[in-house]
Amino acid sequence: MKRENITGLVHNSMYQQIKKNGYAAPVQVLMDVGVLCKEDYEKWRASRVDYLERVCSVNLSQLSAIIREIRNYAKKSSLKESWTCYKKWGQKKQGRTEVLQFSKSGDPQIERAYATHYLDTKLVRRGDGKQKTDEKEGKMEGEVLLGNVMIDCDDGKTLQKFYGKLLGWEMCEMFGKPAVRSLSGVVFLFAEEADYSRPTWPEEKGKQQKQMHFDFQVDNVTEMVGKAETLGAVKADIQFGGKDFVTMFDPAGHPFCLCQKG
Numbered sequence: 001m002k003r004e005n006i007t008g009l010v011h012n013s014m015y016q017q018i019k020k021n022g023y024a025a026p027v028q029v030l031m032d033v034g035v036l037c038k039e040d041y042e043k044w045r046a047s048r049v050d051y052l053e054r055v056c057s058v059n060l061s062q063l064s065a066i067i068r069e070i071r072n073y074a075k076k077s078s079l080k081e082s083w084t085c086y087k088k089w090g091q092k093k094q095g096r097t098e099v100l101q102f103s104k105s106g107d108p109q110i111e112r113a114y115a116t117h118y119l120d121t122k123l124v125r126r127g128d129g130k131q132k133t134d135e136k137e138g139k140m141e142g143e144v145l146l147g148n149v150m151i152d153c154d155d156g157k158t159l160q161k162f163y164g165k166l167l168g169w170e171m172c173e174m175f176g177k178p179a180v181r182s183l184s185g186v187v188f189l190f191a192e193e194a195d196y197s198r199p200t201w202p203e204e205k206g207k208q209q210k211q212m213h214f215d216f217q218v219d220n221v222t223e224m225v226g227k228a229e230t231l232g233a234v235k236a237d238i239q240f241g242g243k244d245f246v247t248m249f250d251p252a253g254h255p256f257c258l259c260q261k262g
Helices: 003-021 026-032 038-045 060-076 108-115 156-167 221-230
Strands: 080-083 116-119 148-153 170-174 177-181 187-192 214-218 245-249 255-260
Touching (some): 003 026, 003 060, 026 108, 060 116, 108 116, 156 221, 221 245, 221 255
Antiparallel strands (some): 080 116, 170 177
């Protein structure tokens, strides 16, 4: 890769990521500019490659130039830094969490440079701090918007596949985690936790409670129950919804309800 081409390629990747996701990740830049292929990235995420730089197709000097241009773009665009922990895909709750390595040396500054995501956190605000309605968009200036819903689990890939197929949402990756995204921009991210405990429902004293659950509005409850079961969900033994809704458990044990529209 010619050094004079790096700036344009990196800046375009950053722009496109911000436009699509609201944040940009250095590892995605590496793939976008053509120095890291998806297959090698997935091998690294599965811990079949000892460090990420090993499978990049350019030398360390060029990788440093790419990281430098990422930072330059982030600074000019006033993006917020957010460190992300990259863990091995598919880890279960037993055992120690394996954090992946980017560089051969493991130098903390280099590792942080690769693991830092850059977020666009700009909000439209009025000088007096008050809110007003945008009649065309139906929004409030200064309104706090829901970003992403982070769901703890023991197997992020399994939940990503389950909800992606159940809801018909796009399967993607955000902040280094498996995720699904609706056309309207709602995002579920699945965070694997080494000490994850499945919730108990109905609630029992002294046991892990659900804390929250999702109600999904569907056209045909019976059909969606069948679809959910084929994808790995389990119908709860105790039901309270009658014909209006059915309570299910996803593969990680989180309860959710399939509710009749109307």
